[in-house]
Amino acid sequence: MPPALHLRPCLHRLPTDFPDPNSNGRRCLQRARVPQRRSYANASSPLLSSSSLLQPSSLRSKCPFMYAVLGAGFAGLSVVWHLLKHGPKESPMRIDIYDEVGIGGGASGVSGGLLHPYSPKAKLLWRGSECWKECLELSTIAERTMDAGASNGMIQDPSCVFDETMIWRRGILRPATSEKNMEILKENAQNCLKSCNLEVLDRNAAQCLIPDLCVPFNFAVYMPLAMNIHPKRYLEALFLACHHLADEESISGSEEREINLFKEPVSSLRGLSEAYDAVIICLGAKADLLPELSGKLPLRTCRGVVAELQLPTDMGGVYGDQSPSILSDSWLAFQGPRSVFMGSTWEWRSKNYASNVSEEEASRAMEELLPKASAVYPAIKKWTFVGARAGLRAMPPLTPQGSLPLLGCVNDAIGTRGRCMYWLVGGLGSRGLLYHGLVGKLIAQAAISSDEKVLPLEFTSWKKTL
Numbered sequence: 001m002p003p004a005l006h007l008r009p010c011l012h013r014l015p016t017d018f019p020d021p022n023s024n025g026r027r028c029l030q031r032a033r034v035p036q037r038r039s040y041a042n043a044s045s046p047l048l049s050s051s052s053l054l055q056p057s058s059l060r061s062k063c064p065f066m067y068a069v070l071g072a073g074f075a076g077l078s079v080v081w082h083l084l085k086h087g088p089k090e091s092p093m094r095i096d097i098y099d100e101v102g103i104g105g106g107a108s109g110v111s112g113g114l115l116h117p118y119s120p121k122a123k124l125l126w127r128g129s130e131c132w133k134e135c136l137e138l139s140t141i142a143e144r145t146m147d148a149g150a151s152n153g154m155i156q157d158p159s160c161v162f163d164e165t166m167i168w169r170r171g172i173l174r175p176a177t178s179e180k181n182m183e184i185l186k187e188n189a190q191n192c193l194k195s196c197n198l199e200v201l202d203r204n205a206a207q208c209l210i211p212d213l214c215v216p217f218n219f220a221v222y223m224p225l226a227m228n229i230h231p232k233r234y235l236e237a238l239f240l241a242c243h244h245l246a247d248e249e250s251i252s253g254s255e256e257r258e259i260n261l262f263k264e265p266v267s268s269l270r271g272l273s274e275a276y277d278a279v280i281i282c283l284g285a286k287a288d289l290l291p292e293l294s295g296k297l298p299l300r301t302c303r304g305v306v307a308e309l310q311l312p313t314d315m316g317g318v319y320g321d322q323s324p325s326i327l328s329d330s331w332l333a334f335q336g337p338r339s340v341f342m343g344s345t346w347e348w349r350s351k352n353y354a355s356n357v358s359e360e361e362a363s364r365a366m367e368e369l370l371p372k373a374s375a376v377y378p379a380i381k382k383w384t385f386v387g388a389r390a391g392l393r394a395m396p397p398l399t400p401q402g403s404l405p406l407l408g409c410v411n412d413a414i415g416t417r418g419r420c421m422y423w424l425v426g427g428l429g430s431r432g433l434l435y436h437g438l439v440g441k442l443i444a445q446a447a448i449s450s451d452e453k454v455l456p457l458e459f460t461s462w463k464k465t466l
């Protein structure tokens with residue numbers, strides 16, 4: 001373990017800008033040698049090897065690229081991965097991640113972890129194929145990292161142990177819940193991806209997969225390759241994979257790479273521009289709380305509660321190991337034979353950012369979710385409530401292509417002139433897990449090249465309203 005230096009990243013103490021001859025026009029924002037040793041954050045303290053940042057000039061190597069990634073949810077960690085992957089090999093790079101809670105501290109950590117490229121009505125989403133490919137790549141990388149079991153004490157959350165699986169279940173089944181719904185599902189199911197195919201099942205076939213399933217319209221759509229992941233374990237593993245990638249790149253002859261995670265709030269963007277080449281804002285529903293962005297983003301908040309239920313040990317009717325998760329007017333994400341997450345509620349315009357749920361809110365959620373879940377899986381009524389958690393979705397406006405994440409350079413909104421340096425990944429809505437791979441890759445490429453044109457117009461068109 002590297003030594004824990006309990007120092008805050010004192011940005012205002014960093015040397016100020018001056019031109020650097022090696023930087024192709026890029027100003028060398030911090031004439032610091034990237035430290036040889038990486039510092040990893042633990043749950044309670046930001047760590048920074050600040051002494052090695054302020055080396056005498058004789059020890060300095062090339063000007064490092066400095067990136068700040070605000071937020072360590074799906075969006076933030078995907079950005080970190082892709083900055084490492086696509087960043088210039090010939091320059092050192094340092095990425096500082098800031099999160100007030102830690103990895104998966106926002107909506108990502110409480111999400112249901114359901115992953116597939118279709119709408120609830122089985123319609124392939126816009127750029128669904130690319131999104132699916134990119135998030136599969138990230139989940140494979142995270143899974144490999146977990147399988148390697150290389151935790152080395154760097155895992156932030158002790159409950160995220162590496163001897164447990166990251167993917168709870170493969171396969172998601174969606175029974176039709178009305179005649180109209182059946183017709184739409186039928187039509188949409190004709191246009192599916194080969195890499196995530198859809199199968200149309202009748203009652204018998206559906207009940208082969210889930211014996212106690214109720215299939216009121218004798219019709220269900222099955223996504224055998226869809227997944228249900230443990231979101232926190234996935235994020236912890238992705239974070240560790242980023243460290244491994246940084247190590248590999250450094251060893252393989254590229255310049256040094258460094259990642260730091262600071263567990264502290266960012267209350268304003270002011271001052272960050274002096275220390276970083278680019279600042280990538282991935283704060284989910286809280287992006288709107290930054291004074292520089294407040295009221296400027298076309299986002300609506302929507303709180304969702306997820307309830308955890310268990311089947312009492314003295315009761316029969318355990319959920320089969322091979323049975324898929326269930327998607328209906330609510331969803332059932334089974335983690336084990338006696339444990340399930342049931343989600344989720346939709347409380348529009350909520351400003352409640354808390355992940356904990358009061359008894360009263362939990363009981364309202366149960367009243368809403370249980371009838372929907374039991375309409376397709378009646379046995380769920382025998383399961384007992386054991387807890388609830390909640391998160392705030394950042395919902396983007398509806399466009400002709402659907403509800404798309406908001407990407408782009410936000411210098412204008414912030415009132416900064418010149419080179420694109422503030423970037424936003426926001427509005428991942430209710431599908432952050434699907435979108436995070438592609439949007440993280442695109443924004444990393446845009447930030448590296450300082451060029452917004454690499455982003456598809458559909459993702460940036462929201463800026464017309466700024």
Ligand SMILES: Cc1cc2nc3c(=O)[nH]c(=O)nc-3n(C[C@H](O)[C@H](O)[C@H](O)COP(=O)(O)OP(=O)(O)OC[C@H]3O[C@@H](n4cnc5c(N)ncnc54)[C@H](O)[C@@H]3O)c2cc1C
Pocket residue numbers: 070071072073074075076098099100101102103104105106107108109110111112113114115264265266267282283284285286287303304305306343344345390391392393425426427428429430431432433434435
């Ligand atoms: C109940 C629920 C269930 C869901 N289920 C699914 C699902 O099954 N599948 C799916 O694809 N999507 C699901 N979603 C949606 C998904 O969770 C979101 O789209 C996704 O998590 C958004 O990721 P993000 O990284 O943009 O934001 P977040 O995950 O919210 O990350 C933002 C991070 O920024 C940090 N932060 C915020 N403000 C500050 C600050 N000022 N300073 C420092 N740090 C800060 C937070 O601590 C947080 O870690 C669900 C959402 C909810 C609420």
